[in-house]
Amino acid sequence: MFRRIILLTIMIAAVTGAPVASAQHTTTVDITFTRTDGTTTNGTVHAPVDATGRPGVVLVHGSGDGTGEHYDLVAAAFARAGIVALRYDKRTEGYTPAHRDYSLLADDALAGLAALRDRAEVDPARVGLWGLSEGGWVAPLAASRSADASFLITVGANSVAPAVQQTWANETRFGTAGVRGSMVDVLARNGIRQLVAAGQFAQADYDPIPVLERITQPVLAIWGDQDRLTPPGDSLRDFQATFDRVGKTDYTLRILPNAQHGGQPTTDGFDKLPGLVPEYGELMGEWVNGLPASATPPSADQPPAQGHSAQPPAPARWWESTAVQLSLLFGVLLTMAGYAVTGMVKSWRLVDRGPARVLLGTTTVGIVGTVIMLGYVLTTRATSFGPLLFGRTLPWLALQLIAVAAVLALGVVLARARHTLSGASAGARARWVLLVCGGTGFLLWALYWGLLLP
Structure with missing residues (x-):
């Protein structure tokens, strides 16, 4: 009788989307899939052993070439939580500081979503997107275009344009180091303004707010309270204000204590200690496994303190x-x-x-x-x-x-x-x-x- 009760509980959880026990044993498999422009790219699927019909998530990269162990850490955390995660090779052709196409990168993410939904390990109705940093601009754009993405997770996402974010990050690192005066005023701001004016700052004026207004999927947005690259307080407030303005009722906005931009432990927001902060993987696992109930009613943590608010640099005269x-x-x-x-x-x-x-x-x-x-x-x-x-x-x-x-x-x-x-x-x-x-x-x-x- 006891075994029957356990079996019945698992079956109900699988049908209703209620949280299930974490998977301690995981496996990886390499795949290749075709992008919308006909080119192919490689990826790695992280999954619980013998997984079938599980939720899935596609990891959308931050800036850079998309390499590094951080994505493996996140994918493994998802897999341990019973969620199948796809990490794929980022498109780097034509990707430079002066040129990058968020629309094309969003299409790549949706191609990964289609590839993951076709796999036996996942339930195609429960596959979503996860985006880190720059992926916090790209993944929402992909989600806004797709009826197949079932949820959206962002980490260290910005509510401001890239040029505003980079100016704030420069000001923050100068200010934290004790630098003040003209060095901050000029090097932290005028340098960015000159790059923008010269057309050498890719997507400098990209506005994420209209995209957030179009998101219909449940959203989990996460920031580290020690984030020094993204203004976490401003971004959380803007996410909440945007969602409330359009009447969105299925969002969760969370702050990770003692975490830096990517959710790793930190002493000052600039260094990265090994691994992920303990709450990170657990939060994402419980939220995804608990959908749709875990996203409603909408909830938001208190915005963390910032040294100063992000302000757009003045246009070049x-x-x-x-x-x-x-x-x-x-x-x-x-x-x-x-x-x-x-x-x-x-x-x-x-x-x-x-x-x-x-x-x-x-x-x-x-x-x-x-x-x-x-x-x-x-x-x-x-x-x-x-x-x-x-x-x-x-x-x-x-x-x-x-x-x-x-x-x-x-x-x-x-x-x-x-x-x-x-x-x-x-x-x-x-x-x-x-x-x-x-x-x-x-x-x-x-x-x-x-x-x-x-």
Whole structure:
């Protein structure tokens, strides 16, 4: 009689979607499936041993090439919870910082969904999508297009556009490190604005809110309370406000304590300790296995504290355009190079060469050093910047002092113009004009990039 009761309970759970016991033994199998454009990609299915008719989930990648053990950790957590998970190889052709197509990536996710629904391990009526970080833009887009996706899970998803998110992340890592002033104002914000203006920031203005408004599936959205890449408080509030505005009644918004962007343990939000936080896999397993009841009534945790709210960067004005900025930069370099090269003609040399040499050297070092530092900030996620002085890193402070020296040298060159040009040849006068034009251009450039700001 006792065995019959257990068997009846399992059968009822399978029919009603009630939670079932976790599967301690899991297995993996490699598959290949065709994407909507006719190309193929590989994937790995993580499943409980001897699984049939289980819920399924397709893992949609964050930014990057989609490799790394994190997706295996998540897929294994799903499998232990009795849920079949598909991890597939991300499309990397044509995927660069300057170009990526969320619509195409969403189609890839739906191709994975179709492949998983065809497998005997899963119940095709209970297969959904999971998206991490960038996948928090892509997976909702895929779900909004599909009647086959039965649920949506996002982790570290943004309610703001990518350019806003990246600006907030830059400001956050600078602020956490104790950096303040012009280095934050300029490097954390102007760098992003320049990339957007130059068309080198893919999907910079993508707005996720209209997509969230179209989601009909139950949604589980998760954020780590120590997330330093996505503004977790802003995003949770915006998700809830959006769902409530359209009358959605089947959503669950959760905050994982002591977790970073991807749901891993952390000490400060920037490092990643091994594994996943304990609540993570359990939360997703219980929620998926308990659908539809687990998503209703709608519920939301309290938004975690943020150092500051995410704000859109101001649009670039005409004089901040890529064309103007590059013209100014190369104009300074060319005029200074012209001054240096023409100095080979002895009769064209200036009588008062000391200040000119200082101006030439400081502008060159200032430009090269700032470009290197800007590139470092935009291409890395460094959170430690070494010793600080007056809220500035030592390299930035050095660049500011170099810029001040350049301005002082320009002032001396202008103040001594009558003495320098008295009796000078036409070639010497032309070189002086080149020097002053280059120094003035550097002054304007240094102001925009914060070298002369507090």
